[in-house]
Amino acid sequence: MSRATTTWTAILLVASLVASFFVLQHKEAAYPSTSMEDVLFMPSPQVVKRASIGYSGLLADIYWMRVVQYFGSKHKCGSMEYKALAPLLDIATTLDPHLVIAYEWGATFLDQPPPSGAGDDQAAVALIRKGIANNPNNWNLYVTLGFIQYESEHNYLAAAKTFEEGSKVPNANPSLKVMAAKMLTDAGSLDTALYLWGNIYEQAMDKSLKQNALQHFESLKVDQQVSQLQALVDRFRQSAGHNPQSWSELVSAKLLRATPLDPQGFPYVLGGGKVSVADPKSFPFRNKGKR
Amino acid sequence: MLAVEILGFSKTYTIGFWRKKQKTGLKDLHLEVPSGEIFGFLGPNGAGKTTTLKLLMGLIFPTAGTARILGRDWRDPSVRARIGFLPEQPYFYDHLTPTELLNYYGALSGVSAADRRLRIPRLLERVGLAGQERVQLRKFSKGMLQRVGIAQAVLHEPEIVFLDEPMSGLDPLGRREVREFIQSLNREGKTIFFSTHILSDAEALCDRVAVVNRGELRGTGLVAELTSHAAGLVDVVWQGNEAIAAVKSLGGECHAAGEMVRATLPESRLREALDALRTRNARLISVNPVGGSLEQYFLQKVGESAGVER
Amino acid sequence: MIRRLKAIAANTFREAVRDKVLYNLVFFFLLLVATAPLLSQISVGVQRVFLINLSLTAISIFGTVISIFVGISLVSKEIEKKTLYPVLARPVGRGEFIVGKYAGLAGTLTVNTAAMALGFYVALWLLMRTLTGADANILLAIYFLLLQFFVIIGLALLFSSFSSPLLSAIFALAMFVAGSFAGDLRAFAHMAQGPQGWLATAASYVVPNLASLNVITNVSHDQIIAPALVGYNTLYSVLYTVVTVSAAALIFSRRNLK
Numbered sequence: 001m002s003r004a005t006t007t008w009t010a011i012l013l014v015a016s017l018v019a020s021f022f023v024l025q026h027k028e029a030a031y032p033s034t035s036m037e038d039v040l041f042m043p044s045p046q047v048v049k050r051a052s053i054g055y056s057g058l059l060a061d062i063y064w065m066r067v068v069q070y071f072g073s074k075h076k077c078g079s080m081e082y083k084a085l086a087p088l089l090d091i092a093t094t095l096d097p098h099l100v101i102a103y104e105w106g107a108t109f110l111d112q113p114p115p116s117g118a119g120d121d122q123a124a125v126a127l128i129r130k131g132i133a134n135n136p137n138n139w140n141l142y143v144t145l146g147f148i149q150y151e152s153e154h155n156y157l158a159a160a161k162t163f164e165e166g167s168k169v170p171n172a173n174p175s176l177k178v179m180a181a182k183m184l185t186d187a188g189s190l191d192t193a194l195y196l197w198g199n200i201y202e203q204a205m206d207k208s209l210k211q212n213a214l215q216h217f218e219s220l221k222v223d224q225q226v227s228q229l230q231a232l233v234d235r236f237r238q239s240a241g242h243n244p245q246s247w248s249e250l251v252s253a254k255l256l257r258a259t260p261l262d263p264q265g266f267p268y269v270l271g272g273g274k275v276s277v278a279d280p281k282s283f284p285f286r287n288k289g290k291r
Numbered sequence: 292m293l294a295v296e297i298l299g300f301s302k303t304y305t306i307g308f309w310r311k312k313q314k315t316g317l318k319d320l321h322l323e324v325p326s327g328e329i330f331g332f333l334g335p336n337g338a339g340k341t342t343t344l345k346l347l348m349g350l351i352f353p354t355a356g357t358a359r360i361l362g363r364d365w366r367d368p369s370v371r372a373r374i375g376f377l378p379e380q381p382y383f384y385d386h387l388t389p390t391e392l393l394n395y396y397g398a399l400s401g402v403s404a405a406d407r408r409l410r411i412p413r414l415l416e417r418v419g420l421a422g423q424e425r426v427q428l429r430k431f432s433k434g435m436l437q438r439v440g441i442a443q444a445v446l447h448e449p450e451i452v453f454l455d456e457p458m459s460g461l462d463p464l465g466r467r468e469v470r471e472f473i474q475s476l477n478r479e480g481k482t483i484f485f486s487t488h489i490l491s492d493a494e495a496l497c498d499r500v501a502v503v504n505r506g507e508l509r510g511t512g513l514v515a516e517l518t519s520h521a522a523g524l525v526d527v528v529w530q531g532n533e534a535i536a537a538v539k540s541l542g543g544e545c546h547a548a549g550e551m552v553r554a555t556l557p558e559s560r561l562r563e564a565l566d567a568l569r570t571r572n573a574r575l576i577s578v579n580p581v582g583g584s585l586e587q588y589f590l591q592k593v594g595e596s597a598g599v600e601r
Numbered sequence: 602m603i604r605r606l607k608a609i610a611a612n613t614f615r616e617a618v619r620d621k622v623l624y625n626l627v628f629f630f631l632l633l634v635a636t637a638p639l640l641s642q643i644s645v646g647v648q649r650v651f652l653i654n655l656s657l658t659a660i661s662i663f664g665t666v667i668s669i670f671v672g673i674s675l676v677s678k679e680i681e682k683k684t685l686y687p688v689l690a691r692p693v694g695r696g697e698f699i700v701g702k703y704a705g706l707a708g709t710l711t712v713n714t715a716a717m718a719l720g721f722y723v724a725l726w727l728l729m730r731t732l733t734g735a736d737a738n739i740l741l742a743i744y745f746l747l748l749q750f751f752v753i754i755g756l757a758l759l760f761s762s763f764s765s766p767l768l769s770a771i772f773a774l775a776m777f778v779a780g781s782f783a784g785d786l787r788a789f790a791h792m793a794q795g796p797q798g799w800l801a802t803a804a805s806y807v808v809p810n811l812a813s814l815n816v817i818t819n820v821s822h823d824q825i826i827a828p829a830l831v832g833y834n835t836l837y838s839v840l841y842t843v844v845t846v847s848a849a850a851l852i853f854s855r856r857n858l859k
Binding site for chain 2: 605609612615616619620684688857
Binding site for chain 1: 812
C-alpha cells in the first residue's frame with residue numbers, strides 16, 4: 001500500500017469508529033434497547049435451561065450474580081420496586097435446583113417490604129417451597145420458610161409446623177425445635193422475635209443475610225429499648241410534673257445509671273418527652289423511636 | 292525381470308453434480324519397465340502421468356486393469372516396503388525438521404532406529420542438505436523440499452524409485468545434481484521410473500521412455516532406437532532467395548533472414564535440393580546432418596494423437 | 602503395525618503441539634486468574650460451586666472446540682498438503698493411518714485436559730486452602746469430559762473422511778448439540794407414536810449420548826458419582842468411538858485421493 005492509501009485508510013477506520021459510537025448513542029436515546037432486567041423480555045426458565053446444553057450450572061451462577069447485582073444497584077438508589085427479582089431467581093434455581101443460597105437469600109429479600117425487599121411474600125413462599133422440594137435435606141430452607149410464615153403472614157401455626165418438619169431433617173440444628181415450640185407458646189412476643197433473628201444471624205453464611213439479620217435484630221432491640229426508656233420518661237413526668245430535658249435528669253432521679261446508648265453506641269435523643277434514635281437510617285426495621 | 296508391468300490401467304472420473312459427465316484420465320495403458328533401467332514417462336501436462344503414478348501407489352483406484360510391481364500384485368503391502376515415491380511438488384509437515392521427517396517415514400517403512408540414525412545424516416548430506424538437519428521444513432525453499440522429497444524416497448533402500456517431476460522447481464545446478472543422483476542410484480542397481488515433460492533431462496538420463504497424451508500411450512521404446520528413427524534430416528544453408536520455392540516443393544522447411552536461407556529437409560531429397568540451388572546460382576554455405584532428438588519423436592507422437600498437420 | 606501406529610500417533614501429537622494448539626492452556630489459566638477478583642465478591646457458600654462450574658465448563662468448551670476443529674483437519678490437511686502421499690506409498694494401511702491419527706489427537710487432548718485439571722486443582726486449593734475427598738470426585742467429572750472428547754474426535758474424523766472441512770465442522774457441531782439433548786430426545790421417543798417415534802428412537806441411539814457424560818452440576822454440589830455409571834460411560838464411549846473410527850477407516854480406504 002502506498003503512503004497516501006495507508007493514511008486515508010487509517011483515517012477512514014478512525015472516523016468510522018467514532019461515527020459508529022455517536023450513531024449508537026443517538027440510537028439508544030431514541031430507541032433504547034430493552035434493559036437486561038426488563039420483565040417483559042425475560043426468557044422462560046425452561047428455555048434457558050434447554051439453551052444451556054449441559055452448562056446450566058455455570059449459567060445458574062451467572063444468573064445468581066445478576067440477581068445480587070440487580071438488587072444491590074436498585075437498593076442503593078432507594079428503589080421501591082424489584083420487579084425482575086422473582087423471575088431472575090426462578091431462572092437461576094431452574095438452571096441449578098441445588099443452588100441453596102439462591103432460595104435462602106431470594107426468599108428473604110422477596111418477602112421483606114420495600115425498600116429492603118420486593119414485598120412479595122407469595123413469590124417468596126413459592127421459591128422456598130421449590131427449594132425444599134429440590135433439597136429436602138437442607139434444614140436452613142425450613143428456617144427461611146418458617147420465618148416468612150411468622151414474620152409476614154403471622155401464621156404462627158404454619159410456622160410451628162414448618163420448624164417442626166425442619167427439625168426432623170438429619171443433622172438439623174436443635175434450635176429448630178426451640179423455634180417450633182416458641183411459635184406455639186409465645187409467637188407474638190419481642191423475645192421470640194429477638195431469638196429468631198439472633199439465630200439467623202449466627203447461622204447465616206452469606207454476608208448480606210447476616211447483615212440483614214443484624215439489622216432486624218438491632219431494630220428489635222431499639223424497639224425494646226425505646227419502650228423501656230419511654231416508660232421511664234413517663235414515670236419521671238408523673239413524679240416531676242414536667243418532661244425531662246436531658247438524660248442526666250433521669251440519672252439524677254436514679255431512674256437510669258448512665259446515658260442510654262442505642263445498639264450502635266449512639267445516645268438516644270430526648271425531645272419533648274419523646275424518645276427517638278439519633279440516626280433512624282441505621283435501624284430500618286424499627287417500629288418505635290420515630291421522631 | 293520386469294520391475295513394473297501395467298496391464299490395462301484405465302481411470303475415468305465422473306464430474307458434475309446433477310448431470311454426470313465422464314472424464315477419461317487414463318485409457319487402457321499397457322506398459323513394461325525392465326529392472327535396472329532408468330525409465331522416463333513423458334507427456335504434456337494433463338496427459339495422465341501423475342494419474343498413472345497415483346494408481347501405482349494405491350492413492351487412487353483404477354476403473355479397470357491391474358498392474359504388477361516386482362512380480363507381485365501392485366496392491367500387495369509387502370511391495371510398498373521395496374519401492375520409494377516422490378510426489379509432484381511435495382510439501383511436508385511444516386513444523387518438522389528434515390531429520391524428524393525422515394525418522395517418521397523411516398519408521399513407517401520399517402527401517403530400524405539404529406539404521407535410521409546411521410542413514411539419515413548421510414542421506415541428507417548426499418542430497419545437499421548438510422547443515423539443515425534441524426531447520427523446520429516451513430523455512431525450506433522449493434528446491435530444498437524437493438531434495439528432502441528425494442531423500443525420503445530412498446531412505447529405506449527400495450528396489451524401485453518412482454519420481455513424479457523430480458526436476459520441477461530446481462535451478463540448473465539443482466537439476467544437474469538430481470540427474471547425477473538418479474544416475475548414481477541406478478548404478479546401485481535401482482530401477483528408476485520418473486515422469487517429466489522436460490525432454491532434455493529424459494534424453495540425457497533414460498534408457499527407455501514412454502510417451503502418453505490425453506490418457507493414451509502413444510509410443511514406447513529404447514531411447515537410442517527412437518532417436519535414430521527421428522533422424523534422416525539435413526540442414527542446408529545458402530545465399531539467394533530464388534531457390535526457396537523449389538526447395539520448399541521438395542518438402543523442406545525454409546527460414547530466410549535477409550539473403551541467407553536455412554532449410555531442413557529429408558536426407559533423401561538432398562541431391563535434388565543441391566541441384567535446384569545450382570541451377571538458380573544460389574551460393575551454398577553449408578550442409579549438416581540433423582541428429583534425431585527425442586523432442587522430435589515426442590512432438591511426432593503427441594502431434595499424431597492431436598491430429599495436428601505438419 | 603503397532604510401531605507404525607505409534608509413529609503416526611506421535612507425529613500427530615508433535616504436529617498439534619508445534620501448531621500451538623496447547624496455547625489454549627494459556628487462555629484457560631488467564632481465565633482462572635481473571636475470575637479470582639470476582640470470587641471475592643460472591644458469598645462464601647457459592648465460591649466453590651462457581652469455581653468448579655466455571656473451570657469444568659471451560660475445560661469442556663475448550664476441549665470440544667479443539668476436538669472438532671483439529672479433528673476435522675486431521676485427514677483433510679494431510680490430503681490438501683499432499684503430506685499423505687509419501688505415507689500411503691509406504692506399507693501403511695489406510696485403516697492404520699486413521700487409527701494412528703485418532704490416537705495422536707486423543708493423546709493431545711489427554712495431555713491438555715490433564716494440564717487444565719492441574720490448574721483447576723491449584724486454583725481450588727488456593728481458594729479453599731485445603732483439599733478434601735469430595736474434591737477427588739471432581740476428577741471423575743473431568744474424566745467424563747475426556748470421554749466426551751474421545752467421542753467427538755471420532756465423529757469429526759468420520760465426517761472429514763467423506764466431506765469438506767466446512768461441512769464436517771457443521772455436522773460435528775450439530776452432533777455435539779444433539780448429543781447434549783440426548784436425554785430429551787429419548788424422552789420424546791418414548792412419548793411419540795408411529796413413524797415419528799421410530800425416527801426419534803433411531804436418532805436417540807445414533808446421536809452420541811453426551812448428556813450423561815456431563816456431570817458438572819452434580820460434582821459442583823458434591824454429589825457422588827456412582828461407580829456403575831463410570832463403567833457404563835467408559836464402555837459406551839469406547840464402543841461409540843470404535844463405531845465411528847471403523848466407519849471412517851472403511852470410507853477412507855475406498856477414497857480416491859486427489
